[in-house]
Amino acid sequence: MRVVVATGNAGKVREIEEALGGLGWSLTGLNGISLPEETGTTYEENAALKACAAAMMARSPALADDSGLEVAALDGQPGVYSARFGGRASDLERNVYLLERLRGQADRRAKFVSVVILAYPDGHLETYRGELSGTLLEGPRGENGFGYDPLFVPDGEARTLAEMTVAEKRAISHRGRALAALMQAHRGGPPA
């Protein structure tokens, strides 16, 4: 089955390709398809917007991920708005902004959420969700991954997500869990 990976985020592409390697699907990029504005207020709405638009344009199944970081001390912000947190343009600037917002804050708990949707051109949707709880450091550590990974230490781990390989992150992460559920559902082959 040919599946369009409907994301403009290179970090997500790496993780999705690594996770789904065993399915034997042919994963392709957006190839000029532009994703719609994320006007939803939930991960599910935004993932569906992206996956459906790509599936309709490409006339083939398309997979999208909408995800975010929910910080306890910020009442769950930035959540669905993680990619635009504080209006900051880059991962580095958003990490600096997040550290500023948490300066002096003892409660460093946070949670990553990922919703993966596989959409078919006929409008059928499959939805998978994964979460990962952890704590935020007071400074970055590690060079791998993307986004808030250098600040985030998963519960039960000593390293940040940015100090892990793609496979190590996948084994425990929000996106890894959502994609594992998708793999489970498709074991035995994709639907016709």
Ligand code: ITT
């Ligand atoms: P697409 O919409 O093109 O897929 P995006 O980066 O805009 O790319 P989102 O709207 O889902 O994707 O925003 C999710 C943001 O949450 C992302 O840009 C990161 O800042 C953060 N994020 C999500 N998953 C993450 C992860 O595994 N590690 C670090 N940060 C993550």
